[in-house]
Amino acid sequence: MAGTVIITAANSSLAIPAVQHLLAKFPDYTAVLTVRDTTDNDINTKKLRATIAKVPNARASIHQLDLAKLSAVNEFADGIAEKIQNGSLPPLASLICNAYYWNLVGEAETTVDGYEKSIQVSHLAHAALIFRLLGSFGSEGGRIVLFASDAHFPGKNGLEKYPPTLPDDLELLVKPGPDKPVDNLGRGFQRYANSKLAVVTWLYALNRYLEKEPKLGKITAVAINPGNLTDSRALRTKTPMMLVILSRFVFPLFRPLLRFMDPTMRSSAEAGIDVIDLATEKSHPHQRGYFTLLKEDVSAPETLHETKQQDLWEKTLQWTKTTL
Template structure:
């Protein structure tokens, strides 16, 4: 098998770092395109990425700056990737959509914009049980696509003292969107939405979250995870989750896999995720919110379908 390229967003995140370590070890034939918001090694998380890569002298990778909160930056990066695919320089083996950020204690925030292998190619989006009403203990308001879908891009203000509950609801809805994305005009895209499980060693609770959540994660859930996992099997460390992510993204056993996975097994997602009308509406409005021309979708999907490494099928 010849090598391809694996695009990883959020490369300096907890799960991203674990994924990269395993991917370079188990699939050294591939070249990794690693994206980070802050490329400076003064950033503690980017420094961890460079430290990891320095231990693998034969690693094949490039690091790109990509701020996903800015559509202009996303378009620039998409154009770069599209051009390289068109020129035959970049056969995509997998795209790992791992980046995320949230604001809970500080309330609602807006972005500056106001709002593969022919038999192996895969797109992996990260979801979680927070997308399904009633499954996550931190849920206050159930995640759902609002009747006025424009509220996804422009949510109404949070009520006083409701920032955390509404913030976590928005997080859950974002994970629901990962599962729901589909474009009727692009039938046959092989894509996986992965719930990696609860990761108590994640740095997700280190910023803009209630202090109590961070204490619970750091001093209770993380150290006691080896015992708690027997009662809650989905509670596990990032080192275990990355093994599933690597295999789902690159492993032969998951060739042609599609749909929603809970850890390494196919799972059932929420009722909303099976509503084809809502899925189609979500895609249509996302194209509009992103300022993308429908005929091109930034040109990425049509070009990916011509990549010798991508197989699009449903």
């Protein structure tokens, strides 16, 4: 089944090898790749453009998209929907929600929409994109790939100091108060973990919605924990010097030992291949749910509470100003 594949943050450590795998192994697909900066002033966008250039007759285009602005997300989605409707693009086959945001060296940041930035980029913006593009999938359905992390599961990530949790008042998820105590690394990581907890919890409500809608029943949604990517640039972006040193000098040297200790430790390229195989349904066709690498897994207990899933679903519709 060919069609359009959208990848957000397509110039990331994981996404560039994912794009390479998609274009080389699935040439019938059309890749729509979003980045914050489409110019070669961004070295990573330049690498993405070079990756595309290596594949003859690649069906790929790069588009600017700032997920920290819901108006930009809506405008982009509406433009894609129009192109699919008029035949400029083939029907949507997959939406890969790869982008994320964290800040482990500063206090909470607020977007122009008034929401905490980690939750907006990782969850709200992708939800808005999905809501607006559900009608653009082809008659054969397709797949939505959300990104999880072991950080969403309390006690599973070594950077955790404050366990992730969905507050009883969900407004505090998108509009948290001041950090108490002030702890940039601990609270910054908790905000990131909370955003991933929200992504996975919302996944189950999304799949229920898809299954009950006759025209959407062939669309499947999955969340993948791609593993702890030891070569990811994320470890050197808005992180303390400790993580920068570990990622540059320690992880490359001790990668085999680290993988022995934690089987999810791997390279971004390995994860990128898995993501594309899930997105194209080469792996686990027609299945839904949560995966660690390419293995079906059980997500954190809090994500499995149906009431919390539904509450978050309804609040997400409200936050993104969406009516289905």
